[in-house]
Structure formats: C-alpha cells, structure tokens
Amino acid sequence: MISALLLAATVAIPTNFLLYEKAAATKDDNPETSWSAGSRKSAPLVVDPCQKGKAGQAGRTQARTLIYTSVPDYAKSEQVVLYASAAAAGKALRDVEAAVRSCGTKGYRYSAKALALGDRALSVTGQAYEGKKPAVGGDRAIVTRRANAVIIYAVSGEWGTPKAADFKQQTKDTKRMLAKVCTIADC
Template identity: 75%
Template structure:
C-alpha cells in the first residue's frame, strides 16, 4: 500500500499524453481562438458548477489540463487528474456530483446522470434557461473515474435543449482515454 502511494505521488501526467495535445501545439494565427495547457496539480476541475476552488483538490498528486477557446463563446476542455488512491478519486467524483445537485440558478441549471464508463461515470449538463424553456448556452461534460484517476471532457457553447447526441464527442474521447489511462493510473 505504501509503495503504491509513493508510486502514485511520483507518476506525472506527461506532456503529449492527453488526446488534444498535438492539436493544441499547432501554431494558429487566428486571434479568435486559443489553446491553454497546464500541468498544475491544483488546476480547478474543468467541470465545477459552484466554481469552488477546493472542489476535487483533496488527495491529488498530478493533473494535466487543456482548454480550447473560440470567440464568441465556444470552448472545450480535456483534463486528467491523478489522486493518491481510488477512494480519493471516488470522493472527488462524489463531491462533484453533490455540487451538480447544489449549484445553479433559475437561469442556469445543472444535472447529472450515470453513464457506464470507467469505474463510475457521470454525464453532466449545464444549461441556460428562460423560464421553463431551454435557452441558448450551456455545457456538456463526461466525467469518469478509473482507479485513482478522473478523466473530464467538456464542450461549452450555444447549445439548445439538452440531448444525448450533445455528448457524442466527449463520450468518444473518454473511451479513447480509458483505453490508455492505466499506463498512469493504479488500475
């Protein structure tokens, strides 16, 4: 057990491990688009309904985050977070699920549904509303735990009424990452 914890603390999420790193590294002269990359262990979760700085931070050993932004309001993110143990990663996912239930407003609501990916997965929807009708704007995310790792894929933009098809890209990306995450995670 101690050896596994020490190994988890030393394993980093290397550059070029994430699926979109090669795309992010390409030179782009378009001033309306940009990529950012971070290897900060303390980077906030890219799915964070309450915008809590501490959400998912306890027990972290490593993190790697990529975010693509395009004007006027499109973005996508990819994040892999390693924890000292599977239980710490599980707690982070449960805390995120609790934040989904607790946060939002009448004008912007969050919901989550279980998805059969990894050890446990969530399909998270953030959606703008005007009264009871879905308005333009929202985010769609797949958040998955495999062993001591969290894998997060998000897309935000001018969504209309939420639909399962909104999650196709994130689900595909999650499956691709799940196929390789055990080279880093303690599976």
C-alpha cells in the same frame, strides 16, 4: 499499499499524453481561437458547477488540463487528474455530483446522469433557461473515474435543448483515454 501510494506520488502525466496536446501545441494564427495548457496540481476541475474551485482538490498528486476557446462562445476542455488513491478519486467524483445538486440559479441549472464508463462516470449538463424553457447556452461534460484517475471532457457553447447526442464527442474521447490511462494510473 505503500508501494501503490509511492507509485501514485511519483508518476507524472507525460507531455503529449492527453488527446488534444498536439493540437494545443500547433501554432494557430486565428486571433479568435486559443489553447491553454497547464500542469498545476491545484487547477480547478473543468466541471465546477459552483465555480468555487474546491471540488476534487483533496489527495491530488498530478493534473494536466487543456482548454480550447473560440470566439464568440465555444470552449472544449480535457483534464486528467491523478489522486493518491482510488478513494480520493472517488471523492472527487462525489464532489462534482454534490455540486451539481446544490449549484445553479433560476437562469442556469445543472443535472447529472450515471454512465457505464470506467469505474464510475457522470454526464453533467449545465443549461441556460428562460423561465422553464431551455435557452441558448450550456455545458456538456463527461466526468469519469478509473482507479485513482479522474478524466474530464467538457464542451461549452450555444447548446439548445439538452440531448444525448450532445455528449457524442466527449464520450468518444473518454473511451479513448480510458484505453490508455492505466499506463499512468494505479489500475
């Protein structure tokens, strides 16, 4: 157990480990698009329904986050967070789940559904509403735990009525990352 904790504390997320890091490093002259990359361990989860930045903070050892934004209203994010233990990573997923249940307003609501990916996963939908009808605007994310790692792929944009197809790219990316995350996680 002690050696597993030491390994989790010393393993760093290598440069170019994330799926979109090479794209993020490519110079783009388009003033309406940009990438940001960071390795701050305290970075908020890219799925943060309450927008308080507290979900999934406890027990982190490493984090790597990429965010692509495009004018007028599109963003995609990739995040891998390593925790000191699988239990701490599980708590991070429960934090997201609790935030989904408790956050949102009349005009913007969240929902989550369990998925069969990794050790445990959720699809998280944030959706703008006008009255009871879905309006334009929302977030679609897959949040997955594998061992002591949490993997998140999210897209925000001008979504309409939520559909399963909204998660196609995030699911594909999650499966690709699940195939390699055990090289840095304590699987």
